[in-house]
Amino acid sequence: MMKYYFDLLSQPSRALWIFLKMTKVPAQFIKVDLGKAEHLTDKFKEINRFQKVPCIVDADGFKLSESVAIFRYITSLNDVPENWYPKDIKARALVDEYLEYQHNSVRLPCAMYFQTKWLIPRLSGNPIDEKKAAAYKKLMEQSLNNLENVWLESADRKFLASEEISFADILAACELEQPKMAWYDPFDGRPRLRSWYDRVRDATNPYYDEAHVVVKKVIEKNGKSKL
Structure with missing residues (x-):
């Protein structure tokens, strides 16, 4: 299952969080506490080299950052309602x-x-x-x-x-x-x-x-x- 790293203080984190909930795309939601600087740890740097949220690690280990790139990746792999990102x-x-x-x-x-x-x-x-x-x-x-x-x-x-x-x-x-x-x-x-x-x-x-x-x-x- 894809792991989704986020903090709801982050605007793009919230947008992807809402999108994932709306479309019911399978994901494990993992909070990264920005207030505690968890994104700046060496452990998190192994997950996202830019040390920002949101980001994902897919089931096969594929890592990706940047909300729009993540959104396009998710819609390419999952059958989500077409209104979110039309095929036309x-x-x-x-x-x-x-x-x-x-x-x-x-x-x-x-x-x-x-x-x-x-x-x-x-x-x-x-x-x-x-x-x-x-x-x-x-x-x-x-x-x-x-x-x-x-x-x-x-x-x-x-x-x-x-x-x-x-x-x-x-x-x-x-x-x-x-x-x-x-x-x-x-x-x-x-x-x-x-x-x-x-x-x-x-x-x-x-x-x-x-x-x-x-x-x-x-x-x-x-x-x-x-x-």
């Missing part, structure tokens, strides 16, 4: 279009805004670098506006790549949870994005909410009034 070449290309767009255009600014505004000050004890946070906020808002106005260009567009949910939607939704932990509401003034997020969450529950228990606790601890 053009429909699949539309999912791939977002998967490639995601890394620098959504993940980078959302993650770095969260880290600069909340995580780094919390770990270091130093004050927030407001100048750096403002720069990442500007990039993040450009990306959020692109999701609202380009990817979801009309109220009739239900999901990012098609009329059915795909892995692109899970990956994007999990990423948008990060700024919420740093007192920023990504859906404020973006009604299409909010409606899309609600559809993604509804389509993937109860697993979506289960994957975000820790994130929700952080948001509540930071104070909903600040969102």
Whole structure:
């Protein structure tokens, strides 16, 4: 059986966790505690040379990192519902279009805004670098506006790549949870994005909410009034 190494504090870890639960692909779920730096141990380096999560070790010993590569590998080997990654070449290309767009255009600014505004000050004890946070906020808002106005260009567009949910939607939704932990509401003034997020969450529950228990606790601890 494939071993899946993850921590639900990691956005791509959550996305793959939800996908595996939704599709019932056989896997052994193994938590790697990022807070305890378990990913930086020599033991884990033997599993993933980059010492990051998520990653997998398949039943034959094959090792793979990077969430999108893992997703494509899993869909190639398992009979999963076609909506997640269509067999039709053009429909699949539309999912791939977002998967490639995601890394620098959504993940980078959302993650770095969260880290600069909340995580780094919390770990270091130093004050927030407001100048750096403002720069990442500007990039993040450009990306959020692109999701609202380009990817979801009309109220009739239900999901990012098609009329059915795909892995692109899970990956994007999990990423948008990060700024919420740093007192920023990504859906404020973006009604299409909010409606899309609600559809993604509804389509993937109860697993979506289960994957975000820790994130929700952080948001509540930071104070909903600040969102």
